Amino acid sequence: MLTHLALTLPVVFPSPEETKNQGEGAHVKISGASYDELYRTFRWEVPARFNIAQAICDRHAAATPDAPALIHETGDGSVNAWSFARIKESADRLANALAALGVTRGTIVAIQLSQCPENLITHVAAHKLGAVAMPLFALFGPDAVRFRLEDSGAAVLVTATDNMARVAAGLTDVPTLNHIISIDGPGPLGAKGFWELTAAASSNGVATDTSVDDPAYLMYTSGTTGNPKGVLHAQRVLLGHLPGVMVPHNLFPQAGDRFWTPADWAWAGGIFDVLLPSLYFGVPVVAQRLAKFEPDAAFALMARHGVRNVFMPPTALRMLQAIPNPRARYDYKLRSLASGGEPMGADIINWGHETFGLTLSEFYGQTEVNLVVGNCPPVFPAKPGSMGRPVPGHIVEIVDRDGNVLPAGELGIVAVRRPDPVMFLEYWKQPEATADKFRGEWCLLGDIAVKDSDGYFWFQGRDNDIIKSAGYRIGPGEVEECLLKHPAVALAGVIGTPDPLRGEAVTAFIVTKPEYAGSAELANEIQAFVKERLAAHEYPRRVHFIAEMPMTVTGKIRRVDLRQIADKL
Numbered sequence: 001m002l003t004h005l006a007l008t009l010p011v012v013f014p015s016p017e018e019t020k021n022q023g024e025g026a027h028v029k030i031s032g033a034s035y036d037e038l039y040r041t042f043r044w045e046v047p048a049r050f051n052i053a054q055a056i057c058d059r060h061a062a063a064t065p066d067a068p069a070l071i072h073e074t075g076d077g078s079v080n081a082w083s084f085a086r087i088k089e090s091a092d093r094l095a096n097a098l099a100a101l102g103v104t105r106g107t108i109v110a111i112q113l114s115q116c117p118e119n120l121i122t123h124v125a126a127h128k129l130g131a132v133a134m135p136l137f138a139l140f141g142p143d144a145v146r147f148r149l150e151d152s153g154a155a156v157l158v159t160a161t162d163n164m165a166r167v168a169a170g171l172t173d174v175p176t177l178n179h180i181i182s183i184d185g186p187g188p189l190g191a192k193g194f195w196e197l198t199a200a201a202s203s204n205g206v207a208t209d210t211s212v213d214d215p216a217y218l219m220y221t222s223g224t225t226g227n228p229k230g231v232l233h234a235q236r237v238l239l240g241h242l243p244g245v246m247v248p249h250n251l252f253p254q255a256g257d258r259f260w261t262p263a264d265w266a267w268a269g270g271i272f273d274v275l276l277p278s279l280y281f282g283v284p285v286v287a288q289r290l291a292k293f294e295p296d297a298a299f300a301l302m303a304r305h306g307v308r309n310v311f312m313p314p315t316a317l318r319m320l321q322a323i324p325n326p327r328a329r330y331d332y333k334l335r336s337l338a339s340g341g342e343p344m345g346a347d348i349i350n351w352g353h354e355t356f357g358l359t360l361s362e363f364y365g366q367t368e369v370n371l372v373v374g375n376c377p378p379v380f381p382a383k384p385g386s387m388g389r390p391v392p393g394h395i396v397e398i399v400d401r402d403g404n405v406l407p408a409g410e411l412g413i414v415a416v417r418r419p420d421p422v423m424f425l426e427y428w429k430q431p432e433a434t435a436d437k438f439r440g441e442w443c444l445l446g447d448i449a450v451k452d453s454d455g456y457f458w459f460q461g462r463d464n465d466i467i468k469s470a471g472y473r474i475g476p477g478e479v480e481e482c483l484l485k486h487p488a489v490a491l492a493g494v495i496g497t498p499d500p501l502r503g504e505a506v507t508a509f510i511v512t513k514p515e516y517a518g519s520a521e522l523a524n525e526i527q528a529f530v531k532e533r534l535a536a537h538e539y540p541r542r543v544h545f546i547a548e549m550p551m552t553v554t555g556k557i558r559r560v561d562l563r564q565i566a567d568k569l
Contacts, residue, residue, distance in 0.1 A: 035380040035389065042243070042392035046421055050212040050235045053091065053127035056279035058207055061088035069279055071258070071305055072117055073288040079305075082117050084282075090117070091124035092205030093198035098125060098156065100201070101179050105130035105208065108154040108176075108218060112136035112145065112163050115265055115287040118183040118194055120275070122158045127216060130208035132232075134218040135266035138163060142170030148220055149174045152230055152428065156180075158194065161187055212236040212421075218428060219268060221367050230428025231367045238276050240422025243393045244371025245277040248361035249309050249336035250378050253281040257335065260286035260302065261311040262293055268367050269341065273311050283309075295320045299330040308335040314344050315555035317360075318490075321351050332356075338363055338374070341556055343459050345481045346384035362387055364457065366445055368424040368437070369416050372396050373457050385481055386456040387449070394420060398451045403439025408453045411460065411475070415442040448475055465559055467496030469504045474538055476559070482530050483508060483540075488516040489526070491549040493557040497542060497566045508540035509562050511549050518545025544569065 060067060065085035072080045103109060109126045111133060113119040126133040134152055136145060138160075145167045149157065153176040161184040164171065171180065171189055185193040210216075216235045220228040246252045259278040263270035278285045286305045293316055302310065312320075317339060320326075337352065338361040352360035363374030364387035373396055375388035382388070390396040397405045398412040406412040416423065418441055426434045437443055448460040460466065460475020467474040476494035483492035491511040496504030510526070512518055523543035531539035550561035 035376070038379065039390065039392045044393055044421060046212055046236055046239055048212060049209060050239065051127060051130075051207045051210045052216055052235055052238050052276065053124045054207040055238060056276055057084060057088050057091060057124045060084040060279070060282050064282065067282060068284040070117055070120060071284055071286045072115075073286070073301070073305070080117075081284075082120075087117070087121060087124060088205075089203050090121045090198055091128060092203050093201040094121055094125035094194075095128040095205050096201040097197040098131070099129060101156065103129055103131050103156060105210075106215065107131045107156070108134050108152045110134045110136055110149060110152070110154040110157040112138060112140065112157065112159040112167075112266075113183065114138040114160075115270075116183070117287070118158070119265055120279075120287075123271075127210075127235075128205055128207045130210050130214060132215045132218050134220075135271060137264050137266040139264075140167065142167040144170075146170035146174065147228070148230075149177055151220075152218055158183070159191075160184055164188060164191065210235050212239075213425070215425065219266075219367055229430060229433060232425045232428050234425050236421045237272065237424075238280060240393075240420065241272050241277055241371050242280065244363065244365065244374060244391045244422070245273060247376040247379075247391050248338040248363045248374040248388070250361070250376065252309060252336065253278075253283050254335065257283045257308045258286060258306055259283055259309040259311075260288075260305065260307045262298060262316055263311060263313065268365070268370050269311060269313065272370055273338075273340070278309075293319060295323045299323060299326050299332060302334065303330040303332040306333070308333065310334060310337045312337065312339055313341045313555040314339050314348065315551065317344070317348050317352075320355070321348070326355060334358060336361065340364055340371075343385055343387070343477050343481055345484050347485060349382070349384040363391075364388065364414075364447075364459065365422075366447070369420065369422055369443055369445060371422065372416050372420075373414075383454075383456050385458065386452075387459050388457065389455050390457075394422070396457070397442070398449060398457075399439070399442055399444070401439075401444075403442045403444070408451050411448060411450055411466075414445045414447045414449050414457065415439075416445065417441050418443055462559075465495070467494075467504050467506055469496065469499070469506060470502040470537060474506060478534065479506060479508070479530065479538055479540065480557075482533050483510065483526065485533070486526055486529050488512050488522060493549055493559060493562050494540065495559050495562045495566065497563075499541075505541045506538060507542040507544070507566060509544050509546050509549070509565065511546060 061084040066083050068081045069084045069087050070082040109131050111122050123133050156179045158181045180189055180191040181194050182191040183194040213234045215232055217233040219231050259274050261270055261274045265271045334356050340363045344362045359377035359382050361375040365371040372394040373387045374391050375382040395417040397415055399405050399415040400412055448466050450458045459477045461477050465476050479494045480492045483489050489510055490513045493509045495507055497507040499505035527539050550558040
């Protein structure tokens, strides 16, 4: 059954019966409507049966078999274009090989690979079987891998030789792990060869008929507090992401679009914000995972491959800012650049105008409910520092802890109303945590923000990051953004630390730019800078200079680590 979906904005997902005879690729029609009209007239019509493998691969292989799906640049600099037909044949073979190994509907298939064709092929093959794909960050260590394999009950791990060598201690004695498959061929720990398996398997294959609510992905949170939680998503998660990609990427897709992200495909930002939606629309994705993010290499890659659309975390953008006059050195021509994960300040917005000739689009979401707020410069103006406005199709509000909607201007918790196609199914094996995520019809995302009178959302921090000082509730995000405007500050993280008078004191940890050195004089200067620009109760009463900012692998500040540092001071 063909589950092709025609998309318009307002978006309509026809039923399979209406589209089963259609072979053309997905398309989008967007008129010059206002944001209010787009948001008001949007409606979801999600089909009952849907399979991600069919949506991102099989239907394109049937309609445009030679069209490029991946543009893969290897470590030696060679470039290979993988067509949809080639991806489909490899995925069909791998699906048959996995089925012979016992993989069936609901089996957890772990994938620890960098950006490469085998990564995508494994995702497609897993979905063809109705299995659940579990992406793992390529640079995870043994403890991180073991925790996820054991917690999920994964039966198969698809990986590479260098990953196996690094995490070997995490792969032994995992009770449920029956098979390890290496893209580099048979190897240690009884690993089977990826291409040897596919070569021996049949190329005949049809995607399993799955419900739109059948499990498809198990993705673990980045673990900024406590152990990571497994977030279970349904097949519909791809559909739920489409408007959230279309909006911040300037009415994506357009003719000639080509997408790249430095984000690992193990994270929502890499797979849900880039890989799957791009392929759904038939837009090729550039695949090259930089072993270490190098700004010059990123500019060169965007120019070399004619990249038009980029998702890049703010931390990476700040690293790009260090490259002087990149236009004179690199012939890049971006059409859209969007960012999320941490707020973008006005300095990055201004730099984006100068560097790319674009208004950079900030968007917001989390692993559980992603891409629900964003900016769309062609439709409505961006406010620097704001997450944007609710993406059409998602009802987003600021609520209190009981789920009551708060008026504009009041600090509260970002919440999304259910049902929503992008919303997760559950926390894996944690029913109490799942129930605690909801207050009636509202899913509480745990982030503190304010909605202004124009409907724009302003991030302030995680719920447990809010600083309560002298009766004030202070979001660290606003203070961090202000700190980053100071010419000496490269990175800034803000937490509350115990204070006998105020309850908590605003405390800043700062990494200075190379030409500056931390000192009492500089600390005083920075304090005055923030007090003048924000308010007397918001400036950091304690300033600590550190050599390196503790960050998650997705580029978010680990405030839990900052609290540990503070405890030792």
